[in-house]
Amino acid sequence: MEVVMKLDATECVVCGIPFALPEHMLKEKREKGGFIHCPNGHSVGWGEGKMEKELKLTKSNLKGYVKRCESLSSEVNSLEASRRALKAANTRLKKKK
Numbered sequence: 834m835e836v837v838m839k840l841d842a843t844e845c846v847v848c849g850i851p852f853a854l855p856e857h858m859l860k861e862k863r864e865k866g867g868f869i870h871c872p873n874g875h876s877v878g879w880g881e882g883k884m885e886k887e888l889k890l891t892k893s894n895l896k897g898y899v900k901r902c903e904s905l906s907s908e909v910n911s912l913e914a915s916r917r918a919l920k921a922a923n924t925r926l927k928k929k930k
C-alpha cells in the first residue's frame with residue numbers, strides 16, 4: 834500500500850528535536866492554537882493561534898469604529914440642532930425688517 838502524505842517540519846522548543854506532522858494538522862495548530870507532543874514527550878503549544886489574534890484585533894478595531902460612529906452621530910445631531918437654531922434666528926431677523 835502506498836500512502837501519500839504531506840508533512841510539515843517543526844521542532845521542539847524544549848529539546849530542539851526536529852519532527853514532522855501532517856501539514857493540515859500543523860497548519861490548524863498554528864491558526865487556532867493547541868498542543869502537540871514532541872517525540873521526547875515535551876508539550877509544544879500554540880496557546881493563541883494566528884486566527885485567534887486576528888479575531889481579537891478585529892474585535893477591538895470594531896469597538897473603536899462603533900465608538901467613533903456614535904460620537905460622529907451625536908456630532909451630526911448637535912450640528913443639525915444649531916443649524917435649525919440659526920435658521921430660526923435668521924427667520925426672526927427677516928421678519929423684523
Ligand SMILES: [Zn+2]
Nearest residue numbers: 845848871875
Ligand atoms: Zn522535546
